[in-house]
Amino acid sequence: DVKVTQSSRYLVKRTGEKVFLECVQDMDHENMFWYRQDPGLGLRLIYFSYDVKMKEKGDIPEGYSVSREKKERFSLILESASTNQTSMYLCASSFELGANEKLFFGSGTQLSVL
């Protein structure tokens, strides 16, 4: 089974801190994604990557950046955390892009910015 591992289940940070969320997948998937999930809004795509060192903006990239130095690892960076970035962050991966591909998700990181 594919395993997508997010480094932290819960994080508490202060406003203005730089925050790193790490995600690792073990199935040699090409594509990796970062979503945030807020009540009533569903999942919204922040960034995705279809190859090492490649990244594409999703629907809500403002305030975030990403890094993909190795195929298995995709990091989400909050350069200067703000309270409106308090959310559940979900990492996902897939073998290819396209309608027939299913996403494999990590367990999520609940981030609180105080």
Next chain:
Amino acid sequence: SQQGEEDPQALSIQEGENATMNCSYKTSINNLQWYRQNSGRGLVHLILIRSNEREKHSGRLRVTLDTSKKSSSLLITASRAADTASYFCATLDNYGQNFVFGPGTRLSVLP
């Protein structure tokens, strides 16, 4: 723009009853997927139905697709307390590249 929209937002039933959740979407699709999320966890893929399929079964799950109405439904038969979770439908965005999820249906199955 949001592609999938689930209905109802929340559903509460007794164990053993059937649960039906609906999903509406806006543009044409190649397929539609359903995912499940236990509280505080990531999403897990349940089932994929292609645009040329009308119905698909997987264990106690039955998914239907009506492309003329741009809607899908997920039926869970003989529900169990362990089915308590949020359920999401997902379709590709307008660029055909990334999945768009609706806000989900929160299902509570009471013992």
